[in-house]
Amino acid sequence: MNIVIINSGSSSIKYQLINMPDNEVICSGMIDRIGLDTSNLSYITKNHRIEEVLPIANHKIGLEKIAQFLMDVTVGVIKSTSEIDAVGHRVVHGGSSFSNTVIIDEEVKIKIKQLFGLAPLHNPANLEGIAVAEAIFGHAKQVAVFDTAFHQTIPVVAHKYAVPNSLLTENKIRVYGFHGTSHKYVSENAIQYLKSNSVNKGSNIITIHLGNGCSMTAIKEGKSIDHTLGFGPMNGLIMGTRSGDIDQSVIFYLVKSLGYSLEEVETMLQKQSGMLGLTGFSDLRDIESNAEQGNKDCQLALAMNAYRIKKYIGSYTAALNGLDAIVFTAGIGENSSYIRKLVCTDMEYFGMELDDAKNEMRSKEIREINSPESKTKILVIPTNEEIEIANQVYELLLS
Incomplete structure (x- = not known):
């Protein structure tokens, strides 16, 4: 299964094309300093390594540039978008609506948009990445993985604010936590490393x-x-x-x-x-x-x-x-x-x-x-x- 991963940060896009279940990275790269005239773009495969400094004004332009490289006749790794089975998107804020990974539909996109106010530097970029990916990889399943999911285990003594109880029970105002995919990944690797040593x-x-x-x-x-x-x-x-x-x-x-x-x-x-x-x-x-x-x-x-x-x-x-x-x-x-x-x-x-x-x-x-x-x-x-x-x-x- 070929899965394109799009990880849109507040000023960066990291991406990989991964063949699963072997975790084989077919290509990878990133764009950082988005919004500046000196944005850095990298595109890496087994046979090619390209690095460029160029102006990338926003995430849409960055994602379109990545897609061009993926399907480039010289350095590309796919001939057709039909070769992509799924696109996985990192979405920063899932609020109280999402505690698990979900297939993206119109309802999911509406809820992600409703959470713009809670993650104004991230959720808009995440949703834009979804829209661009839907246009480019029209046959692929679009899937959202939420940063907040890993932190659902935070106990109430730590996630509840000292404000009127109704703000939690009725308005879901609480600690949600972020960067969950990163914290989950490195903590599991740390535990394994400590045990193996x-x-x-x-x-x-x-x-x-x-x-x-x-x-x-x-x-x-x-x-x-x-x-x-x-x-x-x-x-x-x-x-x-x-x-x-x-x-x-x-x-x-x-x-x-x-x-x-x-x-x-x-x-x-x-x-x-x-x-x-x-x-x-x-x-x-x-x-x-x-x-x-x-x-x-x-x-x-x-x-x-x-x-x-x-x-x-x-x-x-x-x-x-x-x-x-x-x-x-x-x-x-x-x-x-x-x-x-x-x-x-x-x-x-x-x-x-x-x-x-x-x-x-x-x-x-x-x-x-x-x-x-x-x-x-x-x-x-x-x-x-x-x-x-x-x-x-x-x-x-x-x-």
């Missing part, structure tokens, strides 16, 4: 997904028990353009005293805050480069970013009643030795001791970056949301 412990894990969007999950015995993102993918850690945690009083002050409209506040907190608001840059590579050149704003922003992560490590260790391993993943978590070092410095109380040389190594494999003396494992595990999505799509279509 004769580490008896492995029930208490904190997964740290760091990209343009960021989140952390406390995982006990393979299940999510707490998560930094909540009702929408906006709170918790400092992100590329999102503020993360903020005192609600600031919002009231902006509206009542400074004259901001609610729409202006939402735009600010979603698209103009985070690392962009602190530095003028939203891409961590630019921030690290400027920090190394002495930019004080960038240096402070990186320190703030790491400090927020450390706070959540402390609180989640308490919630787990112990800590066996932390896992860094996603674009920043996998590639930024700078951030990993900031996070793991002065964390001896939590049993963490970083090996600087291992931290600087690059690899596509699971790797430890802790010293032999470290009581807590520090792992870098490349996420593969696309494989996780493919597995869920395949299982659904076989059922």
Whole structure:
């Protein structure tokens, strides 16, 4: 079964064509920095590797470009769209409507659209990806895999807000959690790695997904028990353009005293805050480069970013009643030795001791970056949301 996986992030598209059930990746690639004149596009097969820098204004243009490569007469891997059996879509917010993977129909698309307000940077891009895929791969089953599904195991003590009960029972306002496909994939790989390396412990894990969007999950015995993102993918850690945690009083002050409209506040907190608001840059590579050149704003922003992560490590260790391993993943978590070092410095109380040389190594494999003396494992595990999505799509279509 040939399954195209489309993973549309707030400023990126990752994609793979996977033959199931063998998990054979026929081609893969990504587009990042969408919306900029310097978007990066990659297209990789067994015989070809293409990398381009070009302007890609939006997700629609990006997805159309990917489709052109898939069917290109020289470097393409399919001759006809009829060779594609299914398209699996990562959808960020499923709200209370979706707790499982589903085949997409008009009703599903309407519900995804109704959730735009809860994930304004993601669900519109996800729905646009579905529309483009329906037009290109007209014979394929379209399937949605929701980021929120993995976090359905978060207990009520953690997912309920301290607001009137009716807001949960009638309006379904609660912690939903996000990046679920990534946290599920890397946590399962972490547990398997720890067991295969004769580490008896492995029930208490904190997964740290760091990209343009960021989140952390406390995982006990393979299940999510707490998560930094909540009702929408906006709170918790400092992100590329999102503020993360903020005192609600600031919002009231902006509206009542400074004259901001609610729409202006939402735009600010979603698209103009985070690392962009602190530095003028939203891409961590630019921030690290400027920090190394002495930019004080960038240096402070990186320190703030790491400090927020450390706070959540402390609180989640308490919630787990112990800590066996932390896992860094996603674009920043996998590639930024700078951030990993900031996070793991002065964390001896939590049993963490970083090996600087291992931290600087690059690899596509699971790797430890802790010293032999470290009581807590520090792992870098490349996420593969696309494989996780493919597995869920395949299982659904076989059922």
